[in-house]
Amino acid sequence: MIKFILNCLLLVPILLIFILESFVKLFIPKKRKSVVGExxxxxxxxxxxxxxxxxxxxxxxxxxxxxxxxxxxIEETAAECRRLGAKTHVFVVDCSNREDIYSTAKKVKTEVGDVSILINNAGVVFTSDLMATEDLHIEKTFEVNVLAHFWTTKTFLPAMMKNNHGHIVTVASAAGHTVVPYLMAYCSSKFAAVGFHRALTEELAALRRTGVKTTCLCPNFINTGFIKNPRTSLGPTLEPKEVVEKLMHGILTEQKMIFVPFSVCILTIVERIFPERFLRLLRRKINVKFDAVVGYKVKEQ
Structure with missing residues (x-):
C-alpha cells in the first residue's frame, strides 16, 4: 500500500502538466474532422x-x-435528408429485439456497406415508481437503452477495428450520472449506457484501436415529449436543436463525454465529494419534477 501511494505521488507533476494543458486547450478551438463519404x-x-x-x-x-x-x-426523416442531398437508406427495426437488429444489420452490410459512424440513439422511458412499473416495461427499457447498444456495436465494430477507423456514439442522459425518483428503470439503464461507453473506450485503447473513437451524450431534460412537464432549477428544459448542436460538435471534435448543460458535469463531481446530508438538501434545491404514476401508497395511521 505504501509503495502504491508513493507511486501515485510521483504522478502529481504529470497531473499538473495535464491540467495546464487542458486549460490552455480551452482557448484553442479544436479542428472539426471531415465525415464526407462516411x-x-x-x-x-x-x-x-x-x-x-x-x-x-x-x-x-x-x-x-x-x-x-x-x-x-422514419420516412419523414428520410425525405428531408434526401432533400438535403444525402443518399439515405431506411430500415424499420425494433431495437428491443436482438434478432431483428442482427438480421437488419446483415442487410445494411450487404446493401449499403460497412458502417463507420454508429449512433446508438434509440431510447424509451416510463415515468413511474417501481411498484407501478410493469415488468415488461422494465425489460424493454434495458433492451432498448442498453442491450441494443451491445448488439449494434458487436455487428458494426469489427469492420471499424479492421480499418482502425470509425466512431461509436452513445446517447445516454444526465440520468446516467445522477438519479431522481420515479425514473428507476430509466436511470438504471442510462447508468449502464454510460458504463458501456466507458468500458468500450478502455477496451479499444487496450486493443490499440486508437482510430475508433467514442462519444457519450448526457443531456438534462429535453423537450421531446417523452417526459411530461419536466422542470428543474438547473435550468429550462432543453430544446432538441441545441442538444444536437452540442452533439455534432462533440462528434466532429472527438469529445469523449458531452454534458448539456455543463452544470450537469459539475453536479456529478459534487455528488462524489460532498456528504450525503448536504446532497439531500441540494436535491431539494434542484427540485426535479415531472408527471409520473406512483403505485405505492403510504397507509394512513
Whole structure:
C-alpha cells in the first residue's frame, strides 16, 4: 500500500502538466474532422434527437442509414435528408429485439456497406415508481437503452477495428450520472449506457484501436415529449436543436463525454465529494419534477 501511494505521488507533476494543458486547450478551438463519404447509422431516427442528428449529417455529405420502429416517422426523416442531398437508406427495426437488429444489420452490410459512424440513439422511458412499473416495461427499457447498444456495436465494430477507423456514439442522459425518483428503470439503464461507453473506450485503447473513437451524450431534460412537464432549477428544459448542436460538435471534435448543460458535469463531481446530508438538501434545491404514476401508497395511521 505504501509503495502504491508513493507511486501515485510521483504522478502529481504529470497531473499538473495535464491540467495546464487542458486549460490552455480551452482557448484553442479544436479542428472539426471531415465525415464526407462516411456511412452513418442512427437508431431512433424517426423523431427528436435522432431525426435532427440525421439532418445535420445529411448536410455533411454522408451516406445515411436510418433505423426506427416507426415507419411513418422514419420516412419523414428520410425525405428531408434526401432533400438535403444525402443518399439515405431506411430500415424499420425494433431495437428491443436482438434478432431483428442482427438480421437488419446483415442487410445494411450487404446493401449499403460497412458502417463507420454508429449512433446508438434509440431510447424509451416510463415515468413511474417501481411498484407501478410493469415488468415488461422494465425489460424493454434495458433492451432498448442498453442491450441494443451491445448488439449494434458487436455487428458494426469489427469492420471499424479492421480499418482502425470509425466512431461509436452513445446517447445516454444526465440520468446516467445522477438519479431522481420515479425514473428507476430509466436511470438504471442510462447508468449502464454510460458504463458501456466507458468500458468500450478502455477496451479499444487496450486493443490499440486508437482510430475508433467514442462519444457519450448526457443531456438534462429535453423537450421531446417523452417526459411530461419536466422542470428543474438547473435550468429550462432543453430544446432538441441545441442538444444536437452540442452533439455534432462533440462528434466532429472527438469529445469523449458531452454534458448539456455543463452544470450537469459539475453536479456529478459534487455528488462524489460532498456528504450525503448536504446532497439531500441540494436535491431539494434542484427540485426535479415531472408527471409520473406512483403505485405505492403510504397507509394512513
Amino acid at each position: 456511412i452513418v447509422l442512427i437508431t431512433g431516427a424517426g423523431h427528436g434527437i435522432g431525426r435532427l442528428t440525421a439532418y445535420e449529417f445529411a448536410k455533411l455529405q454522408t451516406k445515411l442509414v436510418l433505423w426506427d420502429i416507426n415507419k411513418n416517422g
